Structure formats: structure tokens, C-alpha cells
Amino acid sequence: MKIAIIGAGPRGIAVADRLVARSEKEKVNVEIKMYDPYPIGGKVWNPMNKLNHSLITNTVVSQVSFFIDDSIENPGPIRQGPSFYEWIQQIAPEYLKGSSVGKTYLDKLDLKENDFAPRGLLGLYQQWFFENIRKQTEKNSSLAYEQTEIKAITPVNQQYKIDFSGTSEKFDFVFMALGYGENKYNDEERTFAEFAKRNKLSYFGPANPSETNLDDIPATQAVIIRGLGLTFFDYMIMLTENRGGKFVQDGEQLKYIASGREPIIFAGSRSGLPLHARGRNQKGPSEEYKPRFFTKNNLKNLKNHTGNLDYNSFFKLFDKEIQYKHYENLIKDPDYSN
Template identity: 35%
Template sequence: MKLALIGAGPRNLMALERLLAWNKRVSAPDLEIHLFDPAGIAGRVWRPDQPHELLMNSLAAKITLFTDHTIEMEGPVIPGPTLLEWARRSGTTFIKENNYKKANYLLNEIAHLTPESYASRGLFGIYQEWFYQQLYAQNSKTVHIIFHKTTVTGIKRLTHHTYELRFDDAAETFDGVSLALGEGMSQLSTHERDLTQFAHAHHLSYLRTGYPAEQDFDKIPAQSHILLRGLGLNFMDAMIMLTQHRGGKFYRNSDDTLTYQASGEEPKIFA
């Protein structure tokens, strides 16, 4: 049996773990699992080398790629550490052994992680890489696991149970495909085109939402005027990258409100 997992972020990494867990019970002959992601293990959202200010929106103590007794399922339960537990037990050693770009930031983060901490997205990406390495080390002798750091350029259904995938100027046939592609970047909507024209007419720059780790915020000049649509998670990412990432400081007051001390490098944000 030959399977393809397109996208190597948390959804397909957990699918990989479940396939391997089930294989220990049913033992599919000649099982071959291929993962595809041009961004590497962890995918675009959780790249380990992204700006350290970009945080997750779930507590580190609540995040795991493993199963436990709280999950209703028929498959084998194979527990493992949460993101917080992994960081405390193995994170420091794993980061040092793999020479990550932002190692100093990551090690400092681990030293201060608590059950109430929101971890950086980069740290979660490293946890995913460790998770994949564990799966590979434990199963590579019985299952062929192949990772392709490339883009699948086409899928064609051949029969009810077989598919042809095109990648790297080649084509291979698979018995099953799992798609976990993330949000992608669609073409500008009519409303976004109107916002772009409005911004240009009023001497603003419209900053479109997207993968924050891939946006070049550093190109936005200090004191320029930026237009953002919405006040959700994408706004928070852009706001952090245009304030704290540029040297600004947030201070918590005795009444639990925040005061911001500007660095002078920020643009003016209209949201």
C-alpha cells in the first residue's frame, strides 16, 4: 500500500502517527508513506526560523500531537509529551543538537515557559520536527517513510482507489491521498481590490493578510501609513511585527492595563 500525505503540518503529522499506530495492529504489507511539503516538516505556519514574536493562540500545556485516554477513537492509544512537557524534558537538547537559527531566543523561551505560557510558533514547529523524527526512528524498519521537500503540482484520479501525483517533473501512483494544505493565498477579492485602490488614493499602503512569517514587514517604512482590514489574529500578528518587533515595549500597569512605549520605528496603523 502506498499513501501520500500532502502538507507536513500538524494535521498530516498526526495522520502519519495514526497510520503507523494502526499498522502495528493490522500490519499492512509493504506500507509506504510519502509526505510532501515545500516548506519542510511543520509547514508554512510553524517554520522554526520565523520571527520569535509570533505566538500561538493556545497554551503550551494544552498542545500535543499525541493521543491519550481523553480521545474517543478505535485506534491504539499512544501517549506522549505536550509541547510544554517536551520543552522541559527534551527541547533544550534537541535545539542545541540541531543548531537552529534562533536558538538563543528559543532556549530563553523554554527557560521561562509555564503552564500559562503561549509558546512561539517557531517552538511548536521544532516540536513537530522532533515528533516526526521520533516516528521515523521507531517505524522506518517496518514502514517506508519518505519526505519530499517539494510541491505536488497535480493530482489525477485513475480509479476509485488510485491516484496519480505529479511532482519534480515525475508522476507516481498512490492508493490514497490526504490533503492538509492550509489556507493558501487566494486572488484578491473585489473588496480587497477596492481597499487597495482606496489606500492608494489616500496615501496609505494596504497590507493584505497572509502567512505572517512570509510577509516582509521590514520593508514598510517607519512613520508610513498602513491600512489593515479586520481586528482578528492577522491584525495581532501585523501589529506585533510593526511595534514590538521594531523595538517598541508594552508595559503592564497596576490596574492590568497596558502602556506602549514607542521606538520611533513604527508606521501608523489604520485598522
């Protein structure tokens, strides 16, 4: 059986792991090939992208793992292995020394379990995990990766023909793990881009920030950032810390020390409000909160004869759960009890 996985990011790697685990259990010989124009980990986590030394993940290191556990429904055969945090503590120091790219991340390993790691370091964890999967393949099975771009996929009889540059190959199954695709400008964005071109300004549409060149933006230049989501923080880091500025702790707050090379940033969003700050992590990687009121049965009982939920009833149940958990946490807090 020949299987192609298009995309070598987290989803593609996870699919490869489950295919290898199940084929081993069921004694089925498989030939798996993964394809991606970027290194293992995909373009978002590409450790060769220098910006991924400073742009960070949006999940704390202790909450990231590629190894399946019992918290997943119908996971198939379970293999034990280190979470991202455990890998950083136990394996990464030696593993990173084995490549020129890995060595550049050796100074990024001083992380606590609730810290956020550089994206490139997570890309290296994914590369290590991919190598770990390959070691699990049976004698008559294989897992390979090729850094190349797919040109076309065509159904042929009961198979799929994949075209590369000048060659093609047939597969029995194809898994698409493409991640984020390139965005085409909508009418409004096209208007902005054309306005910028006419007036010799710079306009950067929706894209992966780590692949956007901001070097030509001079210091003190006015810059508008539209949106206050995750991409905003990437651009803020690129225009502040990456230009020599520093955020330092000042009591319970952060203070920014400018380098003088920053532009003047004007930021906003459609709601006019910044997004809520991320709360401090209080759970283990496999820990799951069990609701008391916001349960499947109670939600089912709220449905009317058409099968729909009344919003007010839904919100009351949700609010009840949140309040219950909030006061439970307060009672257990030693500072509050005293």
C-alpha cells in the first residue's frame, strides 16, 4: 500500500505517526511518503527561518506533545514519549548539537514548563519526532520525506497520480495536510495595495509574518497594524525587539526600552478593543476539566422540538459553570482562605 501525505507540518506528522502505529499493529505493509516545499515542521515552524528564533509559539511548552495518550478518543496503539518540555529538558541539548541549524537554538533551552518557546525550536522537536516515527516502521514498511512542491493530483482508476517537476508517481491514498494556504486579496485589500503602489507606500496584506520583509521600514516611520490578534504580536516583535528594543520587568509590569530604530506603531481592530491576555496555565498536558453543569446531557435537554438551543438558556448554563469553577478556585486558594 502506497500513501502520500501532502504537508510535513504538525498535522502531516501526526497522520504519519498514526499510520505507522496502526500498520504495525495490523501487520499491514505501507510505503509512506511526505512532501512539503519546506523542511519537516512546515513553513510556520521552519527552524531555518531566522525570525523563528524570536517569534514564539502560542501554547506553553508543557502543553505540547506529539505522543498520543488516553485523553484522545480512539487513538489506536499508544507510544510513550517526551512532551515538548520534557524533550527540551532531556533530549534537545545533545540532539541540537547534531546540526548547524540546531546549534543556533542551544541558547533557547532555558525554559520553564509554562514558558513559550521559539517556533523554530518546536520545528526541531517535530523533526526529532519524525525521525522517531521512522524507527518504528516494520521491515517491509517505510516512511520517507522529500522537500518538494506538488504540481498536481489526478485520480487515475483506483489510484492518484501526483505530479512533481518533471516526474510523477501513483499512490493508493493521499492525505492533505496543507495547513494555512496563501490568501488572495479581497476587494478592500486590493484597493489598499493599489493605493500604496500609487503613492509609493508599503502595504503588507494577510500573510505569514515570518516571511514578510520589514527591513525597508525606517525608524520613526508611521506604521498601521490592522488587527490585534496573533499576527499583531509577531509584527510587534519584529518591529521592536528585533530592532534592538527590550521589554524588562518593572515590578509587576513590563517596561519597554527603545533602541531608537523602531517605527511609530498605530494598532487597532474592528472591535476597537485589544484581545484578552492569555491566562496563566494551571493544568497538566493531559488534564481535562470535567464540567458539573455544562454537560452533554444538560445541553441536550435544552434543545427545543426543532433541535435548536435557546441562546439565553445556553448562556445561563455556561455562566453557571464558569461561576462554579471560579468560586471553587477561590475557596482552594490559600491566600483567599486566610
